Amino acid sequence: MGVGIEVQNLNAWFGRTQALFDIRMSVAPNHCTAIIGPSGCGKSTFVRCLNRMHETIPDTRVSGTVTIGDMEVYNGTPAVQVRRHVGMVFQKPNPFPTMSIYDNVAAGLKLNGFRGARKLDEIVERSLRMAALWDEVKDDLRKKSGASLSGGQQQRLCIARALAVEPNVLLMDEPASALDPISTGKIEELIFQLKAKYTIVIVTHNMQQAARVAEFTGFFLLGQLVEFDKTEKIFTKPSDKRTEDYITGRFG
């Protein structure tokens, strides 16, 4: 099941440049939360702080607390363990190109030392079904490589790969921005289905997409969380003038 995320006084830096300022946010379990804002506002940095991906970039720093369920992300929990609980899907689908579809999905489990071929088969099938890809690839699981799939299929393969390790939270950083409307529709439908089992945080530049998939939306600007509220409130009657200016295109 999905778990809630509590973010308190989160700050992040790239070298001396501060990218996030004192972010506080409560992400509801088993809901989709959208993060919107102009380029460079810190929205991707924010989600990358939730699973300690930010620290993979040299000369970066984070302060504050992030609690996912009962796991303290920045207080003694190994980064690998955090990332096992918090899956991530990126803007550009990134399947392992030389691996088969099956091996792509199984990669995370194998990396964690998982044994048991029959059980692995079950998990691969279940993950591909949850990612709404099973019917399209079931006959070519070991024959075709991940790279041979279409862009939309590759993205769903990456979602299946993230789901295979049974995370509690799924982070999606512009997961549909490189996809056509049909593939985008499939990803959005998938998000709707996945909410039953996972907590989802999605970064998107597409405000209609945020309005379609998310129950809550946060607007970031210059590294600050300007407004966080129910999505319908943000897109019909935002409280902050800066949010309104951004979503109505009056920015700048």
Place this chain on the structure above:
Amino acid sequence: MRTKFQQGLDDLREKLLKMGGMAEQAVDRACQAYRDRDLNLCHRVLEGEGLINAMEREIDEIAFDLLAMQQPMAIDLRFILAVVKINADLERVGDQAVNIAERVMDIVDLPSVTLPVDIPRMASAVEAMVQRSLESFIDGKAELAQAVLEMDNVVDRMRDEAFITLVRAMNENPALTRQALDSLLIARNLERVADHATNIAEDVIFWVQGTDIRHHFQAPAND
């Protein structure tokens, strides 16, 4: 800034104001026709109805295109929704003006009589409501729209008084029945125009403040 979108919104605003002017003029002409027993003005009201209807379709089309092509949000979305609803109300104001003109055409065929009702006074109040509701739209002023809402009770009372006095007049002098009935219907048409002005004022408040005050609705405190 989305220039094309902004131009679309400006176009919509301009067309709606033109529509408002046409509807306002239709009511004014119909009331003038009543005062002066002027058949010529009645015909002009009837002729103007087609133009109002055409303008209603044109405004709806622009709004529809903006919704489909620009996917407006927040205050822009509220503005377009308000325009679509105000547009429908203005078209109905035009219909009421036609109804009044038709009653006047009937009255003009009958002998002139003195009736215990002050239709011109009621017309002035109603026309002021329409004018102010449109002013509140032009300036985006919720306070002005609020003032229109408060005027509606006055017009309702005028309509009730007209009903009582005209029914009494018909009972006391049945020869006046047709003229009294026409005047009663005109009072009712004017009261409907006032209702449309009230709707317009409510839509302006929705656009400006994002608050739905129709039917005295109050959103739950935590919403």
